[in-house]
Amino acid sequence: MDQFLAFTVVGLSTAAIYAVIGSGLVLTHTTAGVFNFAHGAAGMLAAFSYWQLAVGWEWPVPLALATVLLVLAPAFGLFVERVLMRPVQALGEAERLVMTVALLTGCIALARWVWDPNTARPLAPFFADRSAIRLGPASMTWHQAVTMAVAVAVAAALWFLLHRTRAGTEMRASVDDRALAGLTGADPLRAGRLAWTLGIQLAAVGGILIAPTVALDAQQLSLLIVSAYTAAVFGRLRSLPLTFLGAVVVGLLEAYLAGYLPRNDFLPGLRLAAPALLLLLALLAFPHRRLRGRDRRLVRVPLPTARGSLVFAGSVVLLAVVLVTVLTEDAIISYGAVFSLGVIALSFVPLAGFTGQISLCQLSIAGIGAVVWGHLGAHGELWALPVAVLIAAGVGALVALPALRLSGVYLALGTAAFAVILDRWVFTLPAFDVFGVRVTLFDQGSVPVTGPDLFGWHLTSPTQLLLLAAVLLALASLAVAALRRGRIGRRLIALRDSEAAFATLGGRLLGAKVAVFALSAGLAGLGGALYGMQLQTVTAEQFNLVAGLPIFLIAVIGGLGAVGTGLFAGLAFVVPTQLFAELGSWAHDLSTLLIALAGMGLAHSPAGVAPRMHAEWAKLARDRTLFRALLGVLALCWLLAATNAVNGGLALVAALVAALSLNARASARRQPAPDIPVEWWGLRRPWKPEDGEVLSRATAAS
Amino acid sequence: MGAIGGPLLELSGVRAAYDGITVLHGVDLTVDAGQVVALLGPNGAGKTTTLNVAAGVHPPSAGRLNLGGRDVSGARAGDLARSGVCLIPEGRGVFPNLSVRDNLWMMTFTGRTREEIEDAAYARFPVLGDRRTQAAGTLSGGEQQMLALARGLTTDPAVLLLDELSMGLAPLVVADLYERVADIAREGVAVLIVEQFAAAVLKIADHAAVLARGRIPWQGPPDRSLHAELSSYYLGSAP
Numbered sequence: 001m002d003q004f005l006a007f008t009v010v011g012l013s014t015a016a017i018y019a020v021i022g023s024g025l026v027l028t029h030t031t032a033g034v035f036n037f038a039h040g041a042a043g044m045l046a047a048f049s050y051w052q053l054a055v056g057w058e059w060p061v062p063l064a065l066a067t068v069l070l071v072l073a074p075a076f077g078l079f080v081e082r083v084l085m086r087p088v089q090a091l092g093e094a095e096r097l098v099m100t101v102a103l104l105t106g107c108i109a110l111a112r113w114v115w116d117p118n119t120a121r122p123l124a125p126f127f128a129d130r131s132a133i134r135l136g137p138a139s140m141t142w143h144q145a146v147t148m149a150v151a152v153a154v155a156a157a158l159w160f161l162l163h164r165t166r167a168g169t170e171m172r173a174s175v176d177d178r179a180l181a182g183l184t185g186a187d188p189l190r191a192g193r194l195a196w197t198l199g200i201q202l203a204a205v206g207g208i209l210i211a212p213t214v215a216l217d218a219q220q221l222s223l224l225i226v227s228a229y230t231a232a233v234f235g236r237l238r239s240l241p242l243t244f245l246g247a248v249v250v251g252l253l254e255a256y257l258a259g260y261l262p263r264n265d266f267l268p269g270l271r272l273a274a275p276a277l278l279l280l281l282a283l284l285a286f287p288h289r290r291l292r293g294r295d296r297r298l299v300r301v302p303l304p305t306a307r308g309s310l311v312f313a314g315s316v317v318l319l320a321v322v323l324v325t326v327l328t329e330d331a332i333i334s335y336g337a338v339f340s341l342g343v344i345a346l347s348f349v350p351l352a353g354f355t356g357q358i359s360l361c362q363l364s365i366a367g368i369g370a371v372v373w374g375h376l377g378a379h380g381e382l383w384a385l386p387v388a389v390l391i392a393a394g395v396g397a398l399v400a401l402p403a404l405r406l407s408g409v410y411l412a413l414g415t416a417a418f419a420v421i422l423d424r425w426v427f428t429l430p431a432f433d434v435f436g437v438r439v440t441l442f443d444q445g446s447v448p449v450t451g452p453d454l455f456g457w458h459l460t461s462p463t464q465l466l467l468l469a470a471v472l473l474a475l476a477s478l479a480v481a482a483l484r485r486g487r488i489g490r491r492l493i494a495l496r497d498s499e500a501a502f503a504t505l506g507g508r509l510l511g512a513k514v515a516v517f518a519l520s521a522g523l524a525g526l527g528g529a530l531y532g533m534q535l536q537t538v539t540a541e542q543f544n545l546v547a548g549l550p551i552f553l554i555a556v557i558g559g560l561g562a563v564g565t566g567l568f569a570g571l572a573f574v575v576p577t578q579l580f581a582e583l584g585s586w587a588h589d590l591s592t593l594l595i596a597l598a599g600m601g602l603a604h605s606p607a608g609v610a611p612r613m614h615a616e617w618a619k620l621a622r623d624r625t626l627f628r629a630l631l632g633v634l635a636l637c638w639l640l641a642a643t644n645a646v647n648g649g650l651a652l653v654a655a656l657v658a659a660l661s662l663n664a665r666a667s668a669r670r671q672p673a674p675d676i677p678v679e680w681w682g683l684r685r686p687w688k689p690e691d692g693e694v695l696s697r698a699t700a701a702s
Numbered sequence: 703m704g705a706i707g708g709p710l711l712e713l714s715g716v717r718a719a720y721d722g723i724t725v726l727h728g729v730d731l732t733v734d735a736g737q738v739v740a741l742l743g744p745n746g747a748g749k750t751t752t753l754n755v756a757a758g759v760h761p762p763s764a765g766r767l768n769l770g771g772r773d774v775s776g777a778r779a780g781d782l783a784r785s786g787v788c789l790i791p792e793g794r795g796v797f798p799n800l801s802v803r804d805n806l807w808m809m810t811f812t813g814r815t816r817e818e819i820e821d822a823a824y825a826r827f828p829v830l831g832d833r834r835t836q837a838a839g840t841l842s843g844g845e846q847q848m849l850a851l852a853r854g855l856t857t858d859p860a861v862l863l864l865d866e867l868s869m870g871l872a873p874l875v876v877a878d879l880y881e882r883v884a885d886i887a888r889e890g891v892a893v894l895i896v897e898q899f900a901a902a903v904l905k906i907a908d909h910a911a912v913l914a915r916g917r918i919p920w921q922g923p924p925d926r927s928l929h930a931e932l933s934s935y936y937l938g939s940a941p
Contacts, residue, residue: 166807166810169800169804169807169808170808172797172799172800172804173797173800173804173808175799176797176798176799176800177797177798179759179779179791180791180795180796180797181797181808182759182778182779182780182783183757183759183779183780183783183788183789183791183795184783184808184809184811184853185780185783185784185811185812186780186808186811187780238799682723682724683723686722686724687724
């Protein structure tokens with residue numbers, strides 16, 4: 001009984017922190033209309049800043065607290081509102097979601113970059129010198145008491161703000177209908193600023209309170225938020241009392257699991273994954289209204305031509321050939337990931353681009369593909385590759401079943417929870433038997449992965465694996481392009497545009513969603529197997545949620561609807577990392593930070609970079625003379641670099657300069673003005689002042 | 703508010719465009735205090751855009767907007783609302799997730815207290831008083847439109863802009879709502895009504911304007927000649 005009380009006290013104090021963080025989430029959601037994935041990351045940054053001030057620079061605690069909570073957190077909130085959220089306010093829900101994912105990735109990378117993750121940073125609890133408060137048989141530390149008091153105060157203050165002040169009502173009104181709020185004399189910008197300032201402050205309070213009880217680790221702190229997400233989902237992202245109730249449920253559950261769960265090899269991961277499991281259950285169990293907003297503007301999905309797709313696939317293979325002839329052995333190993341990660345990124349295209357289903361667990365599914373291939377194809381048995389793809393597809397279909405009930409942000413949350421369950425629990429399991437079949441995953445360590453046996457050839461060298469990955473990426477791109485051009489692609493896009501209309505036109509939602517999830521999971525699994533072959537050994541960490549976020553971001557930047565996104569994502573992910581690698585070990589964080597920053601620039605090109613590049617270079621491709629010149633220059637550069645006559649970097653620069661100048665030349669070539677029929681004047685081109693005159697003359701003449 | 707003599711709301715040579723596509727090609731329109739002007743026209747003529755320009759929701763690309771003799775072109779919606787322009791937008795102009803009371807609370811921006819607003823609204827629409835704690839989104843269509851119209855009644859606007867008040871409502875409810883609008887106009891408010899279904903609004907209108915393809919080709923008193931004009935624009939036989 002004493003033990004039970006002790007666990008209850010621990011659980012309630014964690015619950016208090018989740019409640020504070022969760023209420024911040026609810027606040028930004030109800031008042032700014034954004035589900036902030038980076039909420040926990042903001043709290044994490046606050047905890048690190050607090051550590052820097054209070055411990056690193058030895059400022060007095062009250063001063064450090066005041067600086068973080070009253071200066072840094074509001075400043076960060078205003079920055080987020082002004083720089084990140086306002087530009088995407090007019091875009092859709094998905095774009096706002098991507099912004100917060102970019103912010104999450106950026107915050108983690110920034111924290112790792114600034115504060116070396118290998119140094120321990122202990123943070124003392126508040127009032128550590130005072131003796132604990134006795135509560136009958138149990139005791140409560142002052143830190144725990146302060147935490148609970150803060151939670152109660154926050155709850156009361158927030159409720160008062162939202163329901164008893166006009167500013168709070170104005171904030172809620174702005175979410176309901178921004179334009180209408182403007183008509184009632186409200187300033188939606190002010191409401192948004194207030195919402196973000198308060199939300200980030202609440203995250204900071206939560207981060208500082210929780211940091212002393214766990215290790216100060218960027219990734220772990222940012223993902224502690226999963227528990228707070230669960231609390232917020234209990235409150236259906238709207239109700240503060242229910243959020244507090246959810247926080248109590250999650251906090252107590254975690255404490256009791258920690259205390260009473262039997263100790264064996266299978267269950268410790270379950271304890272870590274419990275909040276994510278609970279989140280998934282809460283998402284499925286609670287009916288939730290769709291997020292509102294009339295700004296649901298969908299990005300057009302580009303339609304590739306058959307010839308264009310073939311040319312693209314050919315250039316993918318050609319690029320691979322160029323790479324293997326020009327690069328050194330070491331560089332081939334590092335650049336091999338361009339094509340395998342490209343396949344993983346391509347898996348977002350049918351799912352998120354065509355069908356509009358945002359999944360954050362694609363890399364985790366890729367991990368399943370890698371590990372299945374690693375075990376079954378341990379000696380390169382070729383049949384194991386389709387099996388790995390099929391198993392990954394099966395897992396994807398499994399994800400699709402709950403996805404039927406979820407959409408938008410809720411689906412993203414659900415798939416993120418699934419990824420967390422995989423990397424905290426399933427991937428950490430030792431080998432186990434299911435119905436007599438022995439299932440081995442990462443086996444609590446690493447799994448060796450080898451290349452496949454292709455018609456008697458055992459592909460093991462980096463060169464062979466790079467070429468294999470490139471050929472498969474080319475084939476996968478062709479398949480996705482064919483899907484887009486065909487009837488199925490049109491149906492998927494119809495589903496994205498309106499599920500109701502799709503169903504009334506005789507489409508089957510269940511079948512279509514399960515199929516597209518399975519298809520994209522199969523692609524991800526194939527990519528994962530290829531990636532594993534290049535890595536030679538794989539561990540669970542390489543496929544966790546946080547590792548997957550940058551790939552998702554790059555795919556979004558590339559343009560989720562464009563088939564070229566696969567190659568683009570591979571290049572954009574691998575090349576900067578390799579270029580920075582020479583600078584030092586923090587290069588990885590720097591390139592992730594760059595990716596996050598690029599993601600934040602999404603508002604300027606919502607359709608993605610790949611379609612834009614296609615549009616910019618199409619003119620050159622159509623201009624026969626210039627295009628031949630370009631091919632000639634590229635071939636020359638390649639030849640010089642391959643024969644080591646010229647340094648590879650120099651050849652690359654020369655090729656780039658030639659390509660850019662030829663492209664500039666192509667776009668400068670004067671195109672004859674296209675003949676626009678009279679009835680389209682003012683629509684396809686601007687209405688000119690002299691048009692009226694021209695028209696009346698024409699009518700008079702006839 | 704209210705200017706002595708001269709029109710209260712005046713649009714002159716207003717042009718407006720969406721993403722480079724011009725929708726209004728120079729609209730001239732005036733509404734005097736106490737006057738009800740009906741703006742009629744087929745789909746896509748630019749009626750809603752005209753109202754949005756008048757309320758500051760959509761910025762005009764050219765032309766002037768005068769309010770009580772003052773040039774307010776380019777002013778923001780919130781500022782215009784505070785200086786007496788009240789737009790009840792198309793659809794239900796209410797905050798669906800806020801309770802009726804909170805919706806009314808949002809109408810206190812002109813300086814009247816919350817209690818005054820509530821008393822005035824419940825006096826005009828007793829049914830709202832019975833539903834004061836209910837979320838506005840759960841009210842019936844007519845009740846929501848009443849709540850939206852309450853903003854026009856309780857904030858003492860100088861100019862009331864109504865967009866498709868009749869949309870989705872039964873004819874009886876529409877007739878009742880337009881009676882209330884006529885009452886508001888009798889108190890000296892300039893009322894500009896956009897409507898697809900001309901019959902309902904012409905019973906209370908003093909003046910009518912036909913908007914077609916971004917221009918006003920005809921305006922005048924709502925008599926028989928208007929009906930001929932209208933049918934030609936709706937049926938497409940106009941030049």
